[in-house]
Amino acid sequence: MSAPNKSYDPVEVEALKPEEIERMRDEALAAFAAAGDLDALTHAKTAHTSGTSPLALANREIGALPPQAKAEAGKRVGQARAAVNKALAARQAELEDERDARVLTEEAVDVTLPYDRTPAGARHPLTTFMERVADVFVAMGYEIAEGPEVEAEWFNFDALNFLPDHPARQMQDTFFVRSAEDRTGHPDSATEGESGVVLRTHTSPVQARTLLERKPPVYVVCPGRVYRTDELDATHTPVFHQIELLAVDEGLTMADLKGTLDHMVQALFGADLRTRLRPNYFPFTEPSAEMDMVCYVCRGASVGNPDRPCRTCGSEGWIELGGCGMVNPHVLTACGVDPQKYSGFAFGFGIERMLMFRHNIEDMRDMVEGDVRFTRPFGMEI
Ligand code: PHE
Secondary structure (H helix, E strand, O other), X not given: OOOOOOOOOHHHOHHHOHHXXXXXXXXXXXXXXXXXXXXXXXXXXXXXXXXOOHHHHHHHHHHHOOHHHHHHHHHHHHHHHHHHHHHHHXXXXXXXXXXXXXXXXXXXXXXXXXXXXXXXXXOOHHHHHHHHHHHHHHOOOOEEOOOOOEEEHHHHOHHHOOOOOOHHHOOOOOOEOOOHHHOOOOHHHOOOOOXXXXXXOOXXXXXXXXXXXXXXXXXXEEEEEEEOOOOOOOOOXXXXXXXXXXXXXXXXXXXXXXXXXHHHHHHHHOOOOOEEEEEEEEOOEEEEEEEEEEOOOOOOOOOOOOOOOOOOOOOOOEEEEEEEEEEOHHHHHHOOOOOOOOEEEEEEEEHHHHHHHHOOOOOOHHHHOOOHHHHHHHOOOO
């Protein structure tokens, strides 16, 4: 601090001369303007507003002035400091805005970039669809029944009224399992067909197993894997899935079968879809029928209408779902059920086929090759 000013003239104090104060103020303003970022501004702030800044030091000199001069000098320094603080705040706000804008662009996330998160697995669409079909029946009070895939020939054929010379027993349809004594591996020793054990060719053996296990009334649905000696191509696979339904109770008729089929088709494909039955033959049902549903895409409009072809039904208007019928009394008898008292209906159809036309899948091989590009569009249902 300078010594008291004898002449009482504030301009005598160097630091309080108006042009000095202006210079200090202008230097501060210039320093703030020159600060290119918030760090630089913090330095400029310390240099020009702290207790040791030129203006703060000048302010202290005021105390040494004679009373008459204090007011004027105080006002001048005060105005300069106010201008400096205002400029500092303005620059501070400006630099903060700049920083925020920069952070927004620099830290923006490009949602179109490929991500490397490990994808979650999902069950195969065949499995989830098969469960969805089974659920339609579970909701009506049916129970799930299961049987082995390696099956006794008796269950697969005999109990189901297949006569010994039925063509389905022949080698071209059925995978016979070699007997335990015959595992030498030598081709000449093969006795397939004599072991009495097959890979089940349909889920119908579960009908016989269920009837032997439970007393009527029986209402079961059996989803499962079946095997046939087909080559893998666009419409065949040697391993595929079926869903079987069996109802045995007093007084069941074909009307019950038809109503059940209608309900299933409407639950899976949409309301108002009709079904139809065409006569057919299965040894284990009598009468037997092939069951079709009206094409859920064109609803028959493509039939005889070349301008409106339908890929889903091949412009047939109908889609074949599978076989059905009233349980043959021979089967009831073979399984210890009195056909005088009880009657039943059954049907069975292929899940792959249903999935194919439900999702416009053109090649069955896509379903078995395990390529995630096929399964991914079905979603992550587990
Ligand atoms: N098991 C028969 C098949 O695989 C389908 C079927 C099941 C037919 C039940 C009638 C009754 O072709």
